Amino acid sequence: MAPTTKPSFEEWLDVSELAYEWAESYDSKDWPRLRSILAPTLTIDYNKVNNSKFSDLPADDFVEMMKDPLFLGDPNIDSQHMLGLTKWEKTSDDEIVSHSQSRAAHVRWEEGRAAVAAKGHGHGVVTTTYRKVDGVWKWAGIKTLVRWNEYEFERVFRGAAGKFD
Template structure:
């Protein structure tokens, strides 16, 4: 670790020093890091955009076989080993994002990445989730609006050489308008 960076217990791994590496090794390492960064950035975009487009096939294609879903900070529970099928059933439920009268935009703000290992990364994302609920599926008359502002921890795993979305833990900062009326709820 660089002498300019103090190691503080329980702090994220932000060490980007490369002392002791040959130039060719360093170039190779930087190319790998750049590739992972681009792939992970696309992965979080696909997560948000698949929610908003209700593109459930795209969402399914980017998720891990099991996920950690921690909704404790929004009044629900934590699932440590939720299957991909259960996650998809929850997200696409008519009482949640599967409601065809709800339009959303999960707008990502700043992100920083925490490398846990070569196969595990935590993304820390700022998020504004805008929600507009319509009277009917024709999407002509707006019934209500509600927005949420949060930071999300997203979990990413490299499985068989491919990065996958492996769960989330939202931390809501505040909600606007009638957000508490947007979703009908899961049964």
Template sequence: MGSASQSSRVDPADAQEVHELAFEWAMSADTKDWDRMRQILAPKLNIDYTDVANQVFTDISPDDWIKHSESPRVLGGRRVSTQHLLGAAKYIKVSDLQITAHYQIRAAHVRWKDDDRTQEGLKGHGHGEMVQHYTKIDGVWKLSGWKPTVFWNEHDFERYMHFGLTQPLSEL
């Protein structure tokens, strides 16, 4: 394993800031705290969910992304529980205003059969790599995009996703 060139090394303070943004991203998605998520996002996002849901979002605004995410079809609603665990990380300085981070990820997903979450329904857990892009805007690091790559899934992730995207909203 080679060492990073001096020009591609990320300053430890910047690495800590983007590490905290990654934590905020995962926690805001898992707790459905959309205001918390909005605070960490850049004005334009590039999100590639080709591996997960065959969807790509180019130059989407934080408000439009959150509107999409908070739907019961995706992450919203009482019947969806998730936990996005980010593991070991590698940070790459792209420029003074851009950092790319590579994380190990395990993303657990459960759709409950009832609003009280007493009967577990479909579940699917993804394992892979999450690449996140950060941009410094007015001196503050913001999350500007991400792309998960799936290595393998547990349970029936494809069915979990298909169910959420195809069922009537009244059944979610």
């Protein structure tokens, strides 16, 4: 494999903005915003988040997965996806990979949002792939490494997320 290089400053600005848009679209439940930053197909490894792992997942299917009411689409769930220090690699002319410290805080409220039903926060590393599509950088995939969860992550989502054998 050829040695990696660092992205240019302009490329770094572009993909950093995509990282911000990714996190904000999740946390604001703005699914058209999420769709607007995605490459046509994605590589997703959420094996330690919601038991999902895909290669060549169509972008629209990814949006459907994320907005599912059993996952982040639940109106009683609030989240904040934070990225910390990041290491950047330009792996080819049309691909950049980032490795970021991460903390993903989640709260599920009781109906009416008067009390917290469950909370769980994941800590680890997020590896994100960005791909240039028709001359524009796009968010093209994610792999999570969960180092540890705080509180009861397995109780936050009503679907498969956080539930492991």
